[in-house]
Each structure stands twice: as C-alpha cells, then as structure tokens.
Amino acid sequence: MARTTDSDLAPHELRVLVAVADSGGFSAAAQALDLTQSAVSHSVRGSERKIGAVLFERDRAGARPTPAGEKAVAHARRVLRLLDVLTAEARGAGRSDTAQGPLRIAAFRSAALHLLPPVLQRLRARHPGIEPRVRIVREVGRGTTGEVAGGKADVAIATLGGPVPLAPGLVARGLFDEPYALVHAAGHVTPRSLPLVDWAENCGSYTRDWWAAQDWIPEATVEAEDDGAVLTLVSAGHGMAIMPALSLAGAPDSVGITDLGPARPTRQVGYVTTSELAESSVVRALVRELRATAPQGVRLLGRGA
Numbered sequence: 001m002a003r004t005t006d007s008d009l010a011p012h013e014l015r016v017l018v019a020v021a022d023s024g025g026f027s028a029a030a031q032a033l034d035l036t037q038s039a040v041s042h043s044v045r046g047s048e049r050k051i052g053a054v055l056f057e058r059d060r061a062g063a064r065p066t067p068a069g070e071k072a073v074a075h076a077r078r079v080l081r082l083l084d085v086l087t088a089e090a091r092g093a094g095r096s097d098t099a100q101g102p103l104r105i106a107a108f109r110s111a112a113l114h115l116l117p118p119v120l121q122r123l124r125a126r127h128p129g130i131e132p133r134v135r136i137v138r139e140v141g142r143g144t145t146g147e148v149a150g151g152k153a154d155v156a157i158a159t160l161g162g163p164v165p166l167a168p169g170l171v172a173r174g175l176f177d178e179p180y181a182l183v184h185a186a187g188h189v190t191p192r193s194l195p196l197v198d199w200a201e202n203c204g205s206y207t208r209d210w211w212a213a214q215d216w217i218p219e220a221t222v223e224a225e226d227d228g229a230v231l232t233l234v235s236a237g238h239g240m241a242i243m244p245a246l247s248l249a250g251a252p253d254s255v256g257i258t259d260l261g262p263a264r265p266t267r268q269v270g271y272v273t274t275s276e277l278a279e280s281s282v283v284r285a286l287v288r289e290l291r292a293t294a295p296q297g298v299r300l301l302g303r304g305a
Helices: 011-023 026-033 037-051 067-091 109-114 116-126 143-149 204-212 227-235 281-292
Strands: 056-059 062-065 101-107 130-136 155-160 170-185 196-199 220-224 241-244 255-259 266-274
Touching (some): 011 037, 026 062, 067 281, 109 116, 109 130, 143 266, 196 227, 196 241, 220 227, 227 241, 227 255
Antiparallel strands (some): 155 266, 170 255
C-alpha cells in the first residue's frame, strides 16, 4: 500500500488554497472555512513548504496567487472535484442509475440559451440525481475551456480549433459545425452595403481567413456587448452582421438571414473536460444528451431578405 509522505498535500490543505484564491485574502478564507486566520496562514505556509514555491503574494489588500499559486489552485480544484466524484460514484455503485451529484457546466451565451435547455431537460428526466449548474462565460481569451483548466467547471461547451492550445490534461470532442450567415434588417435589398455591427465574442479567429478574403466587409462601426445586442441593432436597421447560427435561434421576423453560400465560414462547437472526468458518470450522461439533441439553431439558415 502506498504511503503518504511529508510532501503530500491533504484535502483540507487544498481547500484552504482554493478558499484563499477565491476570497482574495486569509481573513476572508478563514471566515468561509470557519477557521482562525492563523490556522489558514499556517496551512498555506505548510503547503508552500511542501511544494517548494511561494503560492500567494501578501499585502495589505489581501492575497493574490503567484503564477505557481495559480497552477496549484487549479490542480487543487480538480483534485477536490475528483474526490467528490469518487464519493458519489462509489456510493452509487450497483444502482441502475449511478449518475448523480453536481455537474458544473461552463457555456458561452448562445449555447447556454439555445443548445443547453433541451439537453438539460432530457438529462434531468433520465438522471434526476444529477444537479446541473450552468455558468455563462464569454468565449474570449481562455473562454469556457479556461474554466475547466482552472478547475471551476467539469465540462465546457466551447468553440474548438481556436488559436489557444488545449491545456495538458484536457480532452476536447466536436459536436457539430455551426455555419455563419449574413444578418440584416428584413427586406433590405442590398444588405452587403450596410455598415458592420460586431461584438468582441464573435470568434474572429475561427473565420479569419474567410473574413480577410471578403473585400465587401468594412471595419465595424458599432461594437455591441453581446450577440443579443447585435440582433437588436441589426433589426432596427443600424447595420449588418456576420453571425453564427446558434446566435440566430429565435431571431425576430424583423431580422433577415442570408446564406453566405457554399464557402461560408463555420466554427466547430464541442465540449471540453478533463481526462479524469471524461469517464465520470455525470459527464458521460451529459455528453450522451448533447449528442442526442440536435441543435435547432443550425437549421435557421436560408431565411433571406
């Protein structure tokens, strides 16, 4: 039997690291964990000694993870989550439905609004013991995948194939290709002549080559907060937009949707999880429902001007 060593971190030490990172200070972490501040400080110093690195920068404003601390906290979150999964699945062993317990999902806005609702409905019906918790995360920078890498989510609904490489220990699988379309006020005769309305989350990295080859697309004159605001501006006649299909699910009749043709850009929507959680019953149950639920948004194209 393997023995613990003086360099091993115990679960309570991992919880302290996560609490300090989440709360931004030793006092707040102590309050959250119902410990004394000295106990939290002692635990963090012990963890730093075992790891051999400074994990937090301390000052009067609180405590912030160092680069080493960010990595340690991310791993701590993932280890603690695996311990939760271990307990839930061991307790459910031998039952007909072993998928139970919390399931933390990170999703970008249009996926959360238009892809996840039927998926979660089917998931709850088949696995009432699963408790889905959804967080909407902007798909910029590390995006939803970063939530999984940082241990804050079990699975992410993400756009795959972007410029940021997948972090070690993560696995990604595609679900469907989502086409882009030209969006404009319904009935407009020459929508390509309109000014461009865009938003930061429009995943330009997935369409960069196509976009660069289109000499009819001007620089954006209006940048909105999200795709919902873009649709509102477009429907009011303030410009055109190039938008992915999920963003167009439920678009009002005042919005015209024109197919960009066979060479239209697409982005791949899929899921990202850790290699360990990929085999957990809760993640596997979600993946089955994701694959079984056809995204309605990808069938919207072709509603022209």
